[in-house]
Amino acid sequence: MTDQAPTTPTPKFLSVLAGQRAERPPVWFMRQAGRYLPEYRALRATTPDFISFCLDSEKAAEATLQPMRRFPFDASIVFADILLIPRALGQDVWFEAGEGPKLGELPSLDVIEGKVDGAAEALRAVGNTLSIVREALEPERALIGFAGAPWTVATYMIEGGSSDRSKARTFAYEQPEEMERLLNALADSTALYLAMQARSGAQALKIFESWAEGLPEDLFEKLVIRPHQRIISRLRAEGIDTPVIGFPRGSAAYAERYAMKVDVQGVALDTACPALTGQRVQAVKPIQGALDPLLLRAGGEALDIRVQQMLEQWGGGPYIFNLGHGILQDTPIAHVERVLARVTGK
């Protein structure tokens, strides 16, 4: 035994994201701060406007920390929204109860491009949330920052809200130069926003491409792969070496290509990813995923069997246990506890 000072251990989540295997996978859940928690519902009620809530750093930090107090998650993800970026780029964004997000008229590309460099500063509140959370969180638990991916955010900006993305895809076909300008502006502002998050305490960054599904190969290349590459390049050019997880949801058939072409450090998989595809991705990059939130809500023996199956099929390589999509608001807390007990042994 030597007389060394105690060192802070690297959070398990980060060592696995760095490619190491762990005796059991680290675990966190997408949307782990949310309506399935009564303490979240009580906190949210104090600021009904959702954007205002996201930009209230004290409250957003509290929302971020709530699931960490209740459950043995290995990582925390900052409470924010992917539509803060369009707002910072000059487009109105608001939420109507029970209806999802609404966006005002798409600003001109000149207006959008003029706001790229100031977008991160406009979202300083998210950095403050991260600082508060990092201060409060135990050192062995990691803190994740995030942003929406350019194509996904562009679909909301072009369609004015949630949609089947057909207007946005038509825009990509009919106005390819304008689409490229929009995606570049989104990639650049997103990179600066993520860099600010890293400087504020985020130890990993996640890019949510929630709407990668249904894209033909050439569009997947133009709308997903290239903008993700641009974000990473810009982030590294800013001097940020924080690891990045890419989540191209709904595109398991392109997952290996994505893992090889985009310099992310981890790839998140969705509910519809075959075991073998995950293993092939895992041969290149650590993977994260992919329990069906509907099964988490349903519970029962099928849930236990599936969790065991996932641990067996992917536990042999670097693997972070997670859902394949956000937790549903009517998920019983007991089901979350049950899965965490199986994964962590706690």
Next chain:
Amino acid sequence: MTDQAPTTPTPKFLSVLAGQRAERPPVWFMRQAGRYLPEYRALRATTPDFISFCLDSEKAAEATLQPMRRFPFDASIVFADILLIPRALGQDVWFEAGEGPKLGELPSLDVIEGKVDGAAEALRAVGNTLSIVREALEPERALIGFAGAPWTVATYMIEGGSSDRSKARTFAYEQPEEMERLLNALADSTALYLAMQARSGAQALKIFESWAEGLPEDLFEKLVIRPHQRIISRLRAEGIDTPVIGFPRGSAAYAERYAMKVDVQGVALDTACPALTGQRVQAVKPIQGALDPLLLRAGGEALDIRVQQMLEQWGGGPYIFNLGHGILQDTPIAHVERVLARVTGK
């Protein structure tokens, strides 16, 4: 030169589906009979109720033949709807203008199972449509019959209409025995319905699994692969050797497995299928697909480039040119003509 009697050539569509290569791919479009044609809109206006229109064999035959008169399609598909089966199994089905299909309360499994053997006879009108069309169609052009796949039809039956399928997937998790009974009843009635279509003149049969997307691996096996296998087995047991095309839409990551495990003669691919995945499937079975209907509607140089790309990437093996999803109702007729000219040289 010998003195043989002239023989009827095998339709190009059928010889490619039998695994032969053609000098150019045969072509047809999903939903080629439809609202983008003014003559269809005029015909539909004569019978506003959609189900009544589908079951009026003279009118449905006319709708089927309209695109064949206008365009050099190599195959025709009978005008009908995937929701005729739930209707034949005792569930109310109706269409509200601009809202899509609506279904009444799900009948009990006993009621559904009691109607399986009579379902094909209840849909005799679709057989009559096929007989009329086969009589009118040139012999070198093939006639396709079809049905919805069990899981896809079950989603409508359980959810009461179009949906995100979450209620149906939850049903699969929470009531697996009941789901299996429902899928078996659907597979059996569908097999008998397809057998009746084959006896009425259909030379190929297509199974539309429109909602295969988002399924975890174990559910893809239970909800898609097994019911499709059951349909094919039953169809062959009925003495029908008509070739079958399976279309598991939204599941390119499972396409190779589907092609290997289900004894279909061809696999239809959707818009989001990578070139390489298509080639791997093509090594096992003839493929069909997969132009983006949004690109067909958009037109322009991007359309020409994509058509050429598809011909090059898949034209080396048995390949049937088609869309990756149904044609959109506001598609310009000139765009259809343009693509057909490029594919057929006509």
